[in-house]
Amino acid sequence: MREENPSAPLVEMRGISKAFPGVRALEDVSLLIRAGQVHMLVGQNGAGKSTLVKVLCGATAPDRGQILFRGKPATLSSPADARALGIAVIFQEFSLVPYLDVAQNVFLGREFPGKLPGSINRRRMHAEAGRLLQMLGTELDTHTAVHRLGVAQQQMVEIAKALSQDARILVMDEPTAALSGREIERLFEVVRRLRREGVAIVYISHRLHEVFELGDWITVLRDGRKVASMSPADTRMAELVSLMVGREVDTTYRHRFCERPGEAVLEVRELHAENGLHGASLRVHSGEIVGLAGLVGAGRTELARAIFGADRITGGEIRMQGHALHASGADRGPVGSVRAGIGLVPEARKTQGLALIRSVQDNLLLAALRSLFPQGWYRPRHASRVSTELIGRLRVATPSPRRLTKFLSGGNQQKVVLGKWLTAGSRFFIFDEPTRGIDVGAKAEVFGLIESLVAGGAAVLMISSELPEIVAVCDRAYVMRDKTIVGELLRTELTEENILRLAWHHG
Secondary structure, eight states, X not given: OOOOOOSOOSEEEEEEEEEETTEEEEEEEEEEEOTTOEEEXXXXXXXXXXXXXXXXXXXXOOSEEEEEETTEEOOOOSHHHHHHTTEEEEOSSOOOOTTSBHHHHHTTTOOOBOSSTTOBOHHHHHHHHHHHHHHTTOOOOTTSBGGGSOHHHHHHHHHHHHHTTTOSEEEEESTTTTOOHHHHHHHHHHHHHHHHTTOEEEXXXXXXXXXXXXXXXXXXEETTEEEXXXXXXXXXXXXXXXXXXXXXXXXXOOOOOOSSOOSEEEEEEEEEETTSOOSEEEEEETTOEEEEEOOTTSSHHHHHHXXXXXXXXXXXXXXXXXEESSOSGGGOHHHHHHHHTEEEEOSSIIIIIOOTTSBHHHHHHGGGHHHHOTTSOOOHHHHHHHHHHHHHHHTOOOSOTTSBGGGSOHHHHHHHHXXXXXXXXXXXXXXXXXXXXXXXXXXXXXHHHHHHHHHTTOEEEEEOSOHHHHHHHOSEEEEEETTEEEEEEOGGGOOHHHHHHHHHSOO
C-alpha cells in the first residue's frame, strides 16, 4: 500500500483509548488529518467512530493518548476548545433546538450583534442562513421552527450550521443518511469545494460507494481498534467490507422475489390527510415487498403516518385484510392499527420507535402487553422468556435483556423496533428508511429479516431514499411526488432511471 500524503498533518491523534462501564470503545487508535483531504472513517456500528469524533471535538476526554494541532500538543477539554481550533462537527444525532427557528439554530451562540448594545441583527442572521441553505440546494423558510421540519431538512440545517463556522477541520458523521439524490449531489459539491479551499474533512459513512467517490484516504475501525489505513485506489469494496466486519458479508441482500403474491393485505384508496397527503392509492399483497420511493418532501413518511393513524385522515379509505381501518372511534389512530396487525418501523427510531431509557426487554414487549398478559398481571418470568427468545432470534447484540436501549448500536436498535412488532403479531410492516445510519453488516441482517417476514406470509411496504435498495429488494414500487402517488413500477420496470423519471415528472 502507498504511504499516506507526506505533508504535515493539521491534526494528529496518537494512541487514543477510551473505556466506558463494561465497554472498551477505543484502544490505541491513531489518526492523521490533513488539510485539503477527505479522510473517510468507516466501520460497523459500535466500532468506535463516534467516540473518536467526540474526543476530537472535545465532547469526551480520552483515558490515554494525545492530540496534536499543527504539530503542537492541544488540550480539548470542551467543545469550545475544539471550535477555537476551527473544528466543527455534524453529528448523526442532531444537536438542534426544536423550538428555535432555522436561523437561530444555525447561529446559536454566535448571533450577529445589532446596532444597540445587547441586541441581535436578526435580518442579517436570516439572510446569511438563507444563503448557506441555498448553497446546499435547499429552499427553507429560515423563520420556521426546527421541530416542524422533516428529518432530511433538519440534516441540511445541521450542515449549514457547521459551514457557518468557517471550519478548518469539518467532521461529518453520516451526513447523507437522511438525504435523497439531489441533496446528496449538492452536498458532494460542497465537500469538493471545501477540499479545494484547504479544509480538512473527516467523513463517516456506511454508504461505501461514497467512500470511493469522495475519499482521499480511508481508515477502518473494528471493535475499537484501527485495523487498516489506505488509499481508495489500493482496495476494493469487498475487501473493505471484510476489514470492517472481520468476515465476508453477502451485500446482494435479496435472493428471491415474489412470483405469486397472496391476497391483498392493505388497500389504500384516494387517501387524504391533514399532513398534506392527497389522492394516494396503493395495494400491498401477502408475500411481497413493495417499495415507496420519491425525493425528500415527496410525502412518503406522510403516507406511512396516515396509514398507521399517526396523522388524521380527512378523506379516502384504508382497508386491512378487507376491513375498513380507522373507521370507528375504537379503531382510530395507532391503537387501531396495532390491533389490526400493522407495525411501523419509523425513520426517526430513537424518538418515535423506542423508549431509549427503558430496557431492551421493555421495548420488545411494549406493543404486546395486552396480548401477553391478558389478565392484566405482569409475569416477569414469562416476559423474560419471550424477550430472551426474540433477542436470540433477531441476534440483538446486548449483554442482557435489561440493558438500556440507548446503549445499543443503531443496527441493534433497529432490530428491537422490529422485534416489538413481531411480539405484537403484526402481519403488515411499514419500514421507513430501515437502513438509515446502520452499517453494511447490519443492513444485510435487516434485509434478511424482512425477507423472512414475507416468506412467512407477511406484507411489507418499504420506504428508502437509497434507490439501489429499492431496486435490489422490492418486488415492485410506487413513486411519490407532491404528496401523492404518481406511478407504479412493476419488477421488470423497476430501475433507478424509471424511479427518478416519475419522481421528477408525470408519466
